[in-house]
Amino acid sequence: MKIAVFSTCQYDRDFLERFNTGHDLTFFDAPLTMQTVALTQGFTAVCIFVNDHADAPVLSQLSANGVGLIVLRCAGFNNVDLPQAAALGIKVLRVPAYSPEAVAEHAMAMILTLNRKTHKAYNRVREGNFSLEKLMGFNLHGCKVALIGTGNIGKAFYRILKGFGCVITAYDPFPDPVLQSEGLTYSSLESALSDAEIVSLHCPLTDDTHHMINAESLKLFCKGAMLINTSRGALIATADVIEALKTGQLGYLGMDVYEQEGELFFHNLSEDVIQDDLIARLISFPNVLITSHQGFFTREAMEQIATITFQNVDAFAAGGILKNQLIPQ
Incomplete structure (x- = not known):
């Protein structure tokens, strides 16, 4: 053909x-x-x-x-x-x-990087700065994680989280009986997000999931929580997430996707002025990690x-x- x-x-x-x-x-x-x-x-x-x-x-x-x-x-x-x-x-x-493991492993890499600030430590040491100030993280063991979506990637991510000893609650309209037999608890979206310390999105973009993370749902998170999105950019309302970062309601953000990524991702724009004000604002935050749809790339x-x-x-x-x-x- x-x-x-x-x-x-x-x-x-x-x-x-x-x-x-x-x-x-x-x-x-x-x-x-x-x-x-x-x-x-x-x-x-x-x-x-x-x-x-x-x-x-x-x-x-x-x-x-x-x-x-x-x-x-x-x-x-x-x-x-x-x-x-x-x-x-x-x-x-x-x-x-x-290889759903590829995306699941990238999601975990984002969590570890944001949490333990290895990207900042790498740059510090290269400049001769061996201070530990402002590099403190938290234990993932015992951390409450909301797993949103348990398809192939969500399933692989669940097993990684389980290995770290996290306390995991999932939301999916179609619970996976295999994961339930392995001990995964399903609940409503609101219950899963309630007081979650880490929220990781692994669901498709549909009319029902469009902007599912917004000003209202962000209020359910534990204050200072981490949000990871390796699925589709439009699952989150970017302006609402920026506001949550500014107030401290959201403490960390890891994005491998972005709602308006079409004009940005997969291109070298290092010599250009970025015209997208939302992503320019996100890049300015010290607690935001953005990769350009790299999760699948193994x-x-x-x-x-x-x-x-x-x-x-x-x-x-x-x-x-x-x-x-x-x-x-």
């Missing part, structure tokens, strides 16, 4: 070329948007990532250009209008799981993403069972 691959960096090209099962790939650095959809003329499929746009206008143009397949090289699909794709006869397939995850992406393409080309197809609810 002739596939247009959008939002590619060199590492995407390296892995996709290595695991290609015989398809004709054309790589574009640019994201898929209404401004770039014309590039899909002559292609039968497009391969997209988290910040590409497959809304109704883009999908209509894809269909007009003869594209019948969208393969997501990620698990999240909030950037695709599934009902419109179905109406146009465009199949949408995703990578439902690609060798094992990239190999699985490429492998499953081509399994999806091959199944479509062969008229086989599309086990990873997304069906509108």
Whole structure:
């Protein structure tokens, strides 16, 4: 099949070329948007990532250009209008799981970094400053953690937290019986957040979860709590989180995703003036750690993403069972 691959960096090209099962790939650095959809003329499929746009206008143009397949090289699909794709006869397939441990381990790395301030200690020592002032952390053993979402990544994160001896309460509309058998307690969202010292988000972005962390829900946290988001940026209302950081209601913030990340993440903007005032304000806080959608980025995850992406393409080309197809609810 002739596939247009959008939002590619060199590492995407390296892995996709290595695991290609015989398809004709054309790589574009640019994201898929209404401004770039014309590039899909002559292609039968497009391969997209988290910040590409497959809304109704883009999908209509894809269909007009003869594209019948969208393969997501990620698990999240909030950037695709599934009902419109179905109406146009465009199949949408995703990578439902690609080393969930990668994201779970990154979430724990953010917690440890914020807590024990290893990033600050590293810079201090390089400058000859061996003082321990302002580097005090807290024990994770016995710490109350609210685990929001217990899918593949949440499950992997739960087991890491359990190894640290944390006291974990989970919220998920669909409790996992395996985790319950391992001792995980589920509750309502409000109960899970109540007096939580660490809140970690591992859920998809839907109408129900959009801005689930906001001014009201932040009041439920233990004062000075830590919030970690490695899922989707729009799970949190950024302006409300900034206010909570200013008042001290929120003591730490770790973000691997950001609601307006599309113009920022995966790009080198070191010589530019950042135009996004919200993220500029967040960067200014000493108790905020931001990484640019790095959680998935391990060798094992990239190999699985490429492998499953081509399994999806091959199944479509062969008229086989599309086990990873997304069906509108």
